[in-house]
Amino acid sequence: MLVDKLKHLYSQDVVQALPKNPEDYLWIKTGDGEPIGIRKSRLTNQEETLLRTLYPGEPPHGALDEEQSKWSLFLYGRKTDGLQIEEIDAVRFIHFDMKEASLDHSSFEEAMQGAFPFPFLTVWENERKGVIIQQEEADYEDETDSIIAALTADFYNELSLYIGQELDEIKSFSEFLRQFDLEQKWFEIARESLPKKVVYHHYDMLPYVIYHDTSAETLAYLTGLLESVKTEKELLYSIKVYLENNMNISVASKKLFIHRNSLQYRVEKFIERTGIDVKTFKGALLVYLAILARDMRA
Known part of the structure; x- marks a missing residue:
């Protein structure tokens, strides 16, 4: 990246945030439109002219209070x-x-x-x-x-x-x-x-951060827990809503616009198909992580 190359050349005299004295810096823009400041005292006339020609720019924003x-x-x-x-x-x-x-x-x-x-x-x-x-x-x-x-x-x-x-x-x-x-x-x-x-x-972000640093094998294991119900999108969505509402059948069924008995049936069906009891804390945690992993890989 351009900024890395400039920092290699000019070290601490390269800035990306607006300093107290922006007028002491030559401001250029990268191809992404992001401003970079280089202290003018570090540049020769030839270097400054070349940078102005190749990367015209201006300070990132107006004066700060x-x-x-x-x-x-x-x-x-x-x-x-x-x-x-x-x-x-x-x-x-x-x-x-x-x-x-x-x-x-x-x-x-x-x-x-x-x-x-x-x-x-x-x-x-x-x-x-x-x-x-x-x-x-x-x-x-x-x-x-x-x-x-x-x-x-x-x-x-x-x-x-x-x-x-x-x-x-x-x-x-x-x-x-x-x-x-x-x-x-x-x-x-x-x-x-x-x-x-x-x-x-x-x-809300901790599970996704964990997944970001997790091996592909672990993610495959988690999504594999849902193999027996992987094609049943309505069932999986119902279980996700159930878990996100603290395993409260009444609240979750209202959010799903279905009768609580219908949701109760889906929960029992999920337990029977996967062998994981989502009515327990450990089972609920495992399944929720598996559903999030599946959503990320979809």
Whole structure:
């Protein structure tokens, strides 16, 4: 990749996040439209002219306010200038990624401020993605799908979100960065595993993360548990809904729009066909993991 080659040549003088002094950098764009900054003092006149010719570009976005600048330097530059750990009570990172580069970051940020029921900071990593930094509690997670649908329609740009874990009682900056990096990795795994979804929650992703690092043999074993019912899509879907609703026949049958006796029959049929008792915790866990593995390989 271009950025790796540039970092090999110019080391720490290559940045992807907006620094405090963007005017001190030559900004170019990769083939993917992502901005890269190279400190001008490291470049000869010939190098600067060549880079400008081959990769014309500009800083990734406009001037940051003081708080945005602090967080940008921290998350993407790994510098704690101006941030005080004792002043941070609780933080949730909401990672976002757009299919196309946003040409108007300020309008996009304004629209997000109107959509979410809490004040927040927006820090961009590049032209397409960044993170919302939530520092106040708010009840909004049931509305995220409709929020994303509205923003997608307004900007004609597909958007996906990863809602991270609330972080409180953090004792060090390294803990923040460890969680931030982990969530970024999980966001990538989420989009790869469930490309049709647009909103991902941290508490839903652990099975998919486990599968991502699991051998093909283990995944084959899990999906093999469903061999006797692999063609019965309605039965498998019913069992999945049953498990996702805490093995509660009444609640699950309402969500499936069937009589509870019909669902009870399907559960008993599944147990008989597979030999796995999904009415027990261990059986339910095993089958749920098998169904998720099957869905991922479909």
